[in-house]
Amino acid sequence: MLGVSSIKYLLASFYVVDGKKMHYHSMNTMSGISKFVDLNTFSNRLNGYLYNDNCVFGVEVFVVKNTFKEGRLSMMHDPVTYYHTWKVTKFSSFEKEKYASESFGCYNWNIVLYPNGREEGKGNSISIYLDVSRSSFPPNSNLFVKFVLRVKDQKNIEHIEYTGDYLYGLSNDIAWGWRKFLSLAKLKDSEQGYLVDDTLIIEAEVTLLGLVLMKT
Known part of the structure; x- marks a missing residue:
């Protein structure tokens, strides 16, 4: 099992840092933010997130290999x-x-x-x-x-x-x-x-x- 100590989601110059630890395993393979950015803000060309009908997403993941140091899962x-x-x-x-x-x-x-x-x-x-x-x-x-x-x-x-x-x-x-x-x-x-x-x-x-x- 891998524990993610923090995840930074990036969209153009807009980013969200999620500092919670997430435990990924066979029954939990996906995690994220349900309301990342509202559609009006995203679609407004003045904000620069959507340009020529293209956008760029990125993610930074910091992995803690041994989440349960004090015991065995x-x-x-x-x-x-x-x-x-x-x-x-x-x-x-x-x-x-x-x-x-x-x-x-x-x-x-x-x-x-x-x-x-x-x-x-x-x-x-x-x-x-x-x-x-x-x-x-x-x-x-x-x-x-x-x-x-x-x-x-x-x-x-x-x-x-x-x-x-x-x-x-x-x-x-x-x-x-x-x-x-x-x-x-x-x-x-x-x-x-x-x-x-x-x-x-x-x-x-x-x-x-x-x-x-x-x-x-």
Whole structure:
């Protein structure tokens, strides 16, 4: 397995640096940025990205050959995916900073919702994370998972979803997710279908890809 410590995507003079580590393996062969540059900006000839109907793309990849220095990765031959649907009712009455769904799956996964956002999402978006009970971990192991978090569009079936992979460890008690998952303006827009009858529906799909067996 190769871990990519940082990726710089380039388009003419426009570039994006993604500093997250990405783990490439047989079940995760592609990674990128879903909204790289908007079409209006890209198509505007004054910006120089599209010239004579041609454009140039580039990428710089920095590879870390031994991502799991502290342990040995054991991949699952037949990984199991756990599904959970959290129906969040009376959303407008949520006043606490965060809320968690009931646990699901053999390792007690939880969807964590910040109804008024967290950090740069605070006050403008909802933040959604995936967390796990550390007490359910196998002895001397960390969990390497791939997961999908989704907010359902209950009217137009234009769901909002994000996919990620993450190494959950005993020493890492931070949940993984997205601070600006969905803007509050779009969520509360009555023309959209994300909040219907003051109810929000969040789905999670969690696949355990492998265990990192820690050295004792």
